[in-house]
Amino acid sequence: MSYVAKPQDGIAWVSSAGTGLGRALAMALAEEGWTVAVSGRSPVDLETLVAACAECPGKIAPYPGDLTKGGIVAQIVKRIESKQGPIALAILLPSEDEAMATGTLTRETLDHAHATGFVSVTNALIPLLPGMRQRGLGQIAVVSSVIGYGGLPDMRATGAAKAALINLAESMQGDLATEGVRLQVIIPGPLGKPPESAGAWMRRAYLPYDEAASRVVVGLRNSARFEIAFPRRVVWPMKVVNLLPYPLYFALTKFVRPKKPDARSRRVPRTSTARTAGPSDSD
Numbered sequence: 001m002s003y004v005a006k007p008q009d010g011i012a013w014v015s016s017a018g019t020g021l022g023r024a025l026a027m028a029l030a031e032e033g034w035t036v037a038v039s040g041r042s043p044v045d046l047e048t049l050v051a052a053c054a055e056c057p058g059k060i061a062p063y064p065g066d067l068t069k070g071g072i073v074a075q076i077v078k079r080i081e082s083k084q085g086p087i088a089l090a091i092l093l094p095s096e097d098e099a100m101a102t103g104t105l106t107r108e109t110l111d112h113a114h115a116t117g118f119v120s121v122t123n124a125l126i127p128l129l130p131g132m133r134q135r136g137l138g139q140i141a142v143v144s145s146v147i148g149y150g151g152l153p154d155m156r157a158t159g160a161a162k163a164a165l166i167n168l169a170e171s172m173q174g175d176l177a178t179e180g181v182r183l184q185v186i187i188p189g190p191l192g193k194p195p196e197s198a199g200a201w202m203r204r205a206y207l208p209y210d211e212a213a214s215r216v217v218v219g220l221r222n223s224a225r226f227e228i229a230f231p232r233r234v235v236w237p238m239k240v241v242n243l244l245p246y247p248l249y250f251a252l253t254k255f256v257r258p259k260k261p262d263a264r265s266r267r268v269p270r271t272s273t274a275r276t277a278g279p280s281d282s283d
Contacts, residue, residue, distance in 0.1 A: 010087055013090045015091070046064055086131060125142070132181045194206040
């Protein structure tokens with residue numbers, strides 16, 4: 001049986017907890033009696049989280065900081081353990097400011113996705129491990145996404161960062177298990193409020209943050225689970241598609257490619273300049 005962290009073993013730490021899933025997870029753990037250290041870029045977001053959980057059985061302790069900066073995160077971990085006690089459970093989420101348009105592959109989108117989607121998580125993971133290894137006890141959950149299962153045309157930079165987190169967790173799980181540290185990966189589908197342009201199926205795919213947090217908490221208690229992936233109506237199609245031969249895989253994933261404007265709808269004035277000009281940026 002793998003180790004399952006309990007409040008009496010120490011405290012919980014949720015990184016990137018100011019908004020979204022991280023915030024919902026921090027509140028869910030505090031409702032279960034945990035002392036939860038929370039980190040994130042915005043001190044205001046963390047303070048509102050403390051206020052929102054003032055009546056919880058557990059408590060929230062804020063430790064703000066930029067999780068993309070390794071030195072800052074190492075100091076946060078040191079302060080948490082010196083003031084609150086050993087971290088028995090850590091849930092590591094990508095930085096809250098990771099959202100960026102990903103359709104166009106540029107150095108900016110790659111660097112941003114790497115820093116916020118991968119580095120922010122590994123910056124938290126690295127300083128956690130020495131203490132847990134020394135104690136021979138600990139539980140860590142790394143949050144990725146279903147878009148990390150396979151390459152999608154409009155998720156180039158972000159998808160690569162999510163895939164790297166899954167690969168890292170898979171590669172470390174075995175060694176850490178021999179040292180008493182349990183490592184899991186959390187792979188949610190789309191969360192929050194669906195965009196107005198989403199179709200009926202996509203709208204049903206989205207889960208509210210509090211429901212997603214409940215599923216994560218249940219998964220953390222299951223000592224046999226490495227992967228906590230949900231909802232099944234999104235996860236299993238993604239898994240099946242990634243088992244297909246590449247010709248079939250590419251044939252299916254092309255349907256998620258953004259549609260280009262119909263050439264017939266792009267009317268170019270019949271002038272000498274228009275006839276001699278090169279292709280437009282959208283071609």
